[in-house]
Structures are given as structure tokens and as C-alpha cells.
Amino acid sequence: MAIYRxxxxxxxxxxxxxxxxxxxxxxxxxxxxxxxxxxxxxxSEDVITDPEKAQRVWKGLKQxxxxxxxxxxxxxxxxxxxGIEDILLSYIIKCFKEGLSIKNYxxxxxxxxxxxVKMVGREKHRMDAFVRFRETKDGIYFATIAPDFNVLPLNxxxxxxxxxxxxxxxxxxxxxxxxxxxxxxVETIELQLSSDINTTSQASLxxxxxxLQYEELWQNYFNSTNIASRKNMRLHxxxxxxxxxxxxSEKKPS
Amino acid sequence: MNFDxxxxxxxxxxxxxxxxxxxxxxGSKRANKNKGLGDSSGMGIxxxxxxxxxxxxxxxxxxxxxxxxxxxxxxxxxxNDIKRAAFKVQEVVDLTINFYRRNYIEGLFLSSGIFKNAxxxxxxxIAVAKKLREEENFNGYIHxxxxxxxxxxxMREAGLYADRLSVNIEIPSASGLKLLAPxxxxxxxxKPMRKVKNEIIQYKSEKKIIKSTPIYAPAGQSTQxxxxxxxxxxxxxxxxxxxFYKEFQMKRVYYSGYIPISYDKRLPSIGTEVPMLRExxxxxxxxxxxxxxxDVRELLTKEHPNLDADVDPKLGWALRNLDKFPVNINTADRxxxxxxxxxxxxxxxxxxxxxxxxxxxxxxxxxxxxxMNRAKYFITCDSKDFETKDRTPGQLKSMxxxxxxxxxxxxxxxxxxxxxxxxxxTL
Ligand code: SF4
Numbered sequence: 208m209a210i211y212r213x214x215x216x217x218x219x220x221x222x223x224x225x226x227x228x229x230x231x232x233x234x235x236x237x238x239x240x241x242x243x244x245x246x247x248x249x250x251s252e253d254v255i256t257d258p259e260k261a262q263r264v265w266k267g268l269k270q271x272x273x274x275x276x277x278x279x280x281x282x283x284x285x286x287x288x289x290g291i292e293d294i295l296l297s298y299i300i301k302c303f304k305e306g307l308s309i310k311n312y313x314x315x316x317x318x319x320x321x322x323x324v325k326m327v328g329r330e331k332h333r334m335d336a337f338v339r340f341r342e343t344k345d346g347i348y349f350a351t352i353a354p355d356f357n358v359l360p361l362n363x364x365x366x367x368x369x370x371x372x373x374x375x376x377x378x379x380x381x382x383x384x385x386x387x388x389x390x391x392x393v394e395t396i397e398l399q400l401s402s403d404i405n406t407t408s409q410a411s412l413x414x415x416x417x418x419l420q421y422e423e424l425w426q427n428y429f430n431s432t433n434i435a436s437r438k439n440m441r442l443h444x445x446x447x448x449x450x451x452x453x454x455x456s457e458k459k460p461s
Numbered sequence: 462m463n464f465d466x467x468x469x470x471x472x473x474x475x476x477x478x479x480x481x482x483x484x485x486x487x488g489s490k491r492a493n494k495n496k497g498l499g500d501s502s503g504m505g506i507x508x509x510x511x512x513x514x515x516x517x518x519x520x521x522x523x524x525x526x527x528x529x530x531x532x533x534x535x536x537x538x539x540x541n542d543i544k545r546a547a548f549k550v551q552e553v554v555d556l557t558i559n560f561y562r563r564n565y566i567e568g569l570f571l572s573s574g575i576f577k578n579a580x581x582x583x584x585x586x587i588a589v590a591k592k593l594r595e596e597e598n599f600n601g602y603i604h605x606x607x608x609x610x611x612x613x614x615x616m617r618e619a620g621l622y623a624d625r626l627s628v629n630i631e632i633p634s635a636s637g638l639k640l641l642a643p644x645x646x647x648x649x650x651x652k653p654m655r656k657v658k659n660e661i662i663q664y665k666s667e668k669k670i671i672k673s674t675p676i677y678a679p680a681g682q683s684t685q686x687x688x689x690x691x692x693x694x695x696x697x698x699x700x701x702x703x704x705f706y707k708e709f710q711m712k713r714v715y716y717s718g719y720i721p722i723s724y725d726k727r728l729p730s731i732g733t734e735v736p737m738l739r740e741x742x743x744x745x746x747x748x749x750x751x752x753x754x755x756d757v758r759e760l761l762t763k764e765h766p767n768l769d770a771d772v773d774p775k776l777g778w779a780l781r782n783l784d785k786f787p788v789n790i791n792t793a794d795r796x797x798x799x800x801x802x803x804x805x806x807x808x809x810x811x812x813x814x815x816x817x818x819x820x821x822x823x824x825x826x827x828x829x830x831x832x833m834n835r836a837k838y839f840i841t842c843d844s845k846d847f848e849t850k851d852r853t854p855g856q857l858k859s860m861x862x863x864x865x866x867x868x869x870x871x872x873x874x875x876x877x878x879x880x881x882x883x884x885x886x887t888l
Contacts, residue, residue, distance in 0.1 A: 285647075297837055312611055315682035332506075335506055336506045336507060336509075337508070338507075338564050339563060339564060339565070340563045341563070342562075344564075348562060368492075369493065369499060370498070370562070371497065372496055372497055372498050372598075373498070403606070417462070420464045420557050421563060422462075423468070424467065424468060424471055425560060425565050427468055427475075428520065428560075429509065429511070431471070431472050431476045431479070432476075432478075432479045432511055432521060433479070433511045433513060434479055434480075434511070434513050434515075434720060435721070436720055436735055437513035437514075437718075437735055437737070438512050438513050439514045440512060442513075443510055443511070443512050443514050445512050445514075446510040446516075447509065455509060457509055458509075459885070
């Protein structure tokens with residue numbers, strides 16, 4: 208089996224698709240470079256990311272399946288689920304060959320992709336809701352996240368529309384990159400973050416006095432708005448799974 | 462900012478505001494303009510959830526809990542011995558903006574005790590909203606309380622800044638109101654509602670002709686009733702609701718199980734359980750009115766003045782109307798499908814779509830996601846072995862309940878999902 212290894216970017220993945228159509232190997236698996244489970248019999252090849260090739264594949268897909276198809280492929284890709292590249296490849300082949308619609312759920316690849324797309328969408332919405340900005344001493348509204356899937360690229364439009372008049376930066380700690388809005392455009396950036404940036408005792412190094420006060424006010428508000436006689440923790444945890452509590456300043460132990 | 466003072470006020474005035482269950486931030490079409498702050502054109506987001514499972518989407522506070530009235534069911538009532546506080550207009554503006562900038566909230570829900578008189582209070586609420594819109598260029602969501610008795614001019618102005626306006630009628634019947642809030646009268650509640658309704662109608666018709674007509678309360682009006690404080694039947698409550706939906710084109714009526722806060726003899730005593738199951742049934746009935754094409758007279762009558770506690774209102778209706786069943790899934794029209802127990806509106810869409818290609822059988826229906834444990838007694842489809850035995854309503858009920866005994870608990874504790882306006886429950 209042929210194996211293409213790529214740099215884990217979306218453009219890299221699309222470049223692999225391009226090469227696949229050029230070289231037409233019989234069977235192919237596409238894996239990110241950091242993936243090293245190669246078997247002895249496989250021939251592996253490092254595919255170089257080529258924006259032009261990526262563009263052509265992207266356009267072709269759009270022509271064939273419409274923007275619904277490309278959106279779904281992009282979102283499923285962002286899940287980073289192991290093996291998702293091969294499912295997408297298998298779908299893409301059928302899409303180009305027989306025009307298989309991304310809504311034909313009788314197809315097992317389509318069904319799988321649609322499930323993943325739903326999960327990614329849900330995670331994106333959670334981040335829209337659970338991001339908590341803190342104003343730094345430089346006047347930037349700063350938040351860190353560590354989502355299950357790589358959804359940050361999907362959050363950009365929402366935050367840009369909403370926070371048009373403030374500088375903000377959302378940083379994905381897991382994937383070590385962030386998106387930064389400088390009052391004009393949103394850009395992807397990589398930073399050397401201090402390891403104690405989220406440490407409560409060090410907060411006054413990075414954040415304004417006012418910031419810490421507003422956090423406390425919010426925490427207070429959250430406690431005051433609760434109705435003890437209606438308490439229902441099961442339902443609570445269903446809405447805010449525990450793994451998200453770390454983002455929420457109102458859920459920090461005071 | 463005088464931090465300690467603000468903190469104290471916030472504690473008092475958030476605590477007093479929490480009995481208002483509405484927290485919706487959807488339905489507005491206010492987009493970000495001139496690169497200002499905020500946008501409420503989306504779906505409305507729950508930024509957090511309280512431990513009782515309610516969505517936290519808005520900063521919900523009173524401007525003040527000083528009040529000249531003495532409504533027995535209200536913590537803010539004049540005779541209650543509690544700490545009082547009042548925000549300054551600027552303080553509410555600052556809190557809202559700063560919470561919003563940090564992505565804590567979708568906007569502000571501002572209510573108030575009545576100080577001096579209705580107009581004086583309403584003016585202060587409007588001042589907050591106006592400042593947010595005009596000085597801060599804030600496009601987040603604003604929900605203002607309409608103060609009972611406020612003048613038409615003020616209600617007109619309020620709608621120019623607010624996305625939603627609401628007056629809580631709280632007590633479903635006029636006699637209950639007389640008992641618990643003797644110095645209030647029903648007309649005072651209705652007056653601002655009527656004004657807002659008329660303004661909305663006018664806005665909609667003018668907007669068609671003149672594009673630049675200033676936007677007026679785009680998310681409409683809502684109201685709330687307290688359940689179980691006075692002796693109203695479910696019928697009285699739901700007929701009142703139906704009236705408000707029809708007469709005032711309410712977007713939502715909320716039902717809030719009474720939380721005992723007083724030793725007043727006229728009210729359930731402290732420690733009485735909050736009637737959450739009843740509240741849940743009322744929301745289900747409300748859903749049937751708004752989305753399933755039911756008329757309130759089908760659900761509740763003189764002979765049948767209360768919803769069943771043990772089965773949902775749609776199943777209750779079906780059991781009283783067995784002559785209308787079984788329904789053939791493959792031929793019935795949309796309204797008829799919507800009346801089958803266990804079939805939600807989403808399933809109705811799916812059935813109608815899927816049966817264009819083939820006749821549906823049990824297997825298809827299961828995949829579509831309908832609740833077979835209830836539905837199977839009420840339908841026929843493209844399978845031969847369906848329930849043909851004639852059973853009495855009582856027999857059917859106990860069979861269904863036995864089968865769903867474990868699920869019942871689950872349905873009950875997820876009742877609060879109903880506050881999430883996106884969640885269409887399966888009835
Ligand atoms: S007027 Fe409103 S705030 Fe005042 S006591 Fe009555 S319900 Fe409470």
C-alpha cells in the first residue's frame with residue numbers, strides 16, 4: 208500500500224489528493240507526518256504542501272459537490288480523528304467519479320463524515336460560548352482553549368463580528384497556535400506563552416487589577432443567580448461537561 | 462470602580478432577579494454596526510449553566526430592589542425585611558459592557574422594583590438601554606422589563622433600544638392577583654403590553670415601505686406566570702396563556718414553579734417542594750399549542766381541568782381520543798402525524814420526506830427516531846404485525862407506563878432543557 212505523509216495542514220491534505228490523481232496508486236493511506244505506524248511493506252512518501260494544488264482540488268470539489276461538500280470535508284478534517292483522511296479520500300473519489308452527494312446517508316463514508324461534522328460543529332459552538340477573555344496589561348482580550356478538535360479556524364468569524372472594537376487573542380494550548388484580531392484582520396500566530404499564564408497566583412503579572420475584579424464579580428454573579436431549591440447537578444454536568452470547567456472562571460474554586 | 466460596593470450590590474440585585482426564568486437571547490436581528498461592540502443576529506448562546514441547569518445567557522439583575530408595592534409572592538415586596546440596594550445607571554452600563562467584552566454574556570436583562578412610581582422607574586430602565594446603544598455603540602441583546610402602568614410614550618421609547626420587552630403577569634387569575642397583590646390591578650399589566658404589541662405591528666408594516674424605520678423590539682414580548690402559588694388549575698393557566706399568545710402575540714409565556722420565600726399564610730409554606738413536574742407538563746402543553754397545532758380546548762376542559770402528572774399531555778389527549786387512531790403513517794397529513802404520541806415535529810418532517818420514496822415500516826420508523834414505546838399503539842404502517850387489540854385507555858396507559866418506567870425519570874429530570882429554545886422535545 209502506498210502511504211502519503213503530509214504536514215497535517217489542510218492544504219497539505221488537499222495536496223495529497225492532487226498527487227493521488229496524478230500518480231494513481233492502487234491503494235493509498237494518507238497520514239500526518241508525526242504518525243509513525245508504518246509497516247515494513249508500505250512505501251511511504253512525504254508530500255510537499257503546495258497551495259496551488261490545494262486550490263485546484265478545492266475548486267474541483269466545490270464545482271462537483273457545492274459548498275456544502277467542501278464545508279463538510281473541511282470540518283471533518285479538523286476533527287483530527289485518526290484515519291479521517293482515508294475516509295475523506297474514499298468519499299472524494301466517489302464524489303468525483305459518480306457525483307456522490309454529501310447528503311446521501313446510505314453511503315457509509317457519508318454517514319461517518321456527517322457524524323464527525325456534527326461533533327466538530329458542537330465543539331465549535333462550545334468554544335463560542337466558553338471562551339473567557341481576560342484583559343492583559345497590554346490591553347488585549349486574551350483567552351486560552353484546548354478543544355477536543357481543531358476548531359479555532361471555525362471560531363474566527365463569530366468573534367470578529369462580535370468583538371469588532373477590541374483586540375483579542377484566542378490561543379489553543381494543545382495545538383500551540385492562536386488567532387489574533389488587531390482591530391482590522393484576524394491572523395494565525397504562534398507564541399511562546401509563559402507556563403504560568405493561567406496560574407491564579409501569578410495572574411497579577413499579566414492581567415490588570417480591573418480584570419481580576421471583573422472575574423470576581425462574574426463569579427459572584429454566577430453564585431447569586433443560582434436557585435438552590437432547584438439544584439440539579441446531573442443536568443448541569445450534561446450541559447457543561449466537566450472537561451470544560453477549566454475554561455470557566457465562574458467554576459474555579461474561590 | 463468602587464469594587465466592594467459594586468460587588469455587594471450585584472449580589473443583592475442578582476439574587477432578587479433570579480426568579481425570572483426567562484433567559485432567552487435569541488430572536489433579535491441586531492447585527493454589529495459601525496464596528497461597534499456586539500452582535501445579536503445569531504442564535505443566542507448559553508455561556509454557562511447554573512447548578513439547577515438553567516442557561517446563563519444574560520446579566521440578569523434588578524436596577525433596584527426598593528419597591529413601593531407589597532406583592533406577597535415576591536422577595537422584593539415592601540414588607541420583607543431584606544437588604545436593599547440600587548445601581549446607578551452608569552454602574553449597570555459598565556457591568557454589562559465589561560461582562561460582554563469578556564464573553565461572559567449575550568447581553569443584559571434589566572428589571573426593577575418600583576420606586577416612586579411606574580414612569581419614574583421605567584425612565585431609569587430606558588436610560589440604561591439608551592446609554593448602552595448610543596454612547597457605547599452596544600449591539601448585544603437587551604431585555605427590559607415593562608413596568609406595569611408605564612405610559613405609552615415610555616413604552617414606545619423602550620422598544621427603540623430593547624430587543625425584548627416583558628411584563629410578568631405572575632398570577633394567572635384576577636382573583637389570585639387580588640388576594641396576593643391587592644394594590645395591583647390587571648389593567649396595569651396589560652396597558653404596556655398592548656402598547657408594545659401595537660408598536661411592533663406598526664413597525665412591521667412601516668418597515669415594508671420605509672427601509673430606515675427605526676427597529677422596534679425585534680425579539681418581541683414575553684411574560685411569566687408563577688405556578689402553584691395560588692390555587693389555579695392547569696386549565697386556568699393554559700387558557701390565560703392561549704389568550705396572551707393570541708391577543709398580544711407573545712413570543713413566549715414562561716411558567717415558573719413557585720419557590721416558597723415567605724411565611725405568609727396565603728402562600729405555600731417555606732420548605733414546600735417546587736412543583737417542577739407540573740411546570741414541565743405546562744411547558745409541554747405550551748409546546749403543543751405553539752408547534753403541534755393543538756387548541757387549548759382539546760387539552761384542558763371543565764371535566765378535565767388538570768394535565769396528567771404521569772403521562773405527557775399529548776399522550777393524555779390521545780388516550781381520551783382513541784377513536785382518532787390508529788393513524789396510517791404513510792398517508793396521514795402533517796397535522797395528523799403531529800398528534801401521534803411519541804412523534805416529534807422533527808420526526809414528522811422526516812416521515813414526510815422519507816415516504817416520498819417508499820412506504821415506511823417499523824424499521825424505518827425506528828431509524829427516524831420516533832419513540833416506539835408510545836407510538837406503536839397509535840399507528841399502522843407498511844408492516845403487517847401492528848397492535849390490533851382493542852384496549853381501553855386505562856390498559857394502554859399502564860402498558861406504556863410500565864414500558865417507559867425507567868425513561869420517565871430521565872424525561873423528568875431533563876425538563877429544564879425546555880428553556881433552551883432550540884430544543885424541540887419529542888412529545
Ligand atoms: S411590584 Fe414587582 S418588585 Fe414590587 S413587590 Fe410587586 S412583584 Fe415585587
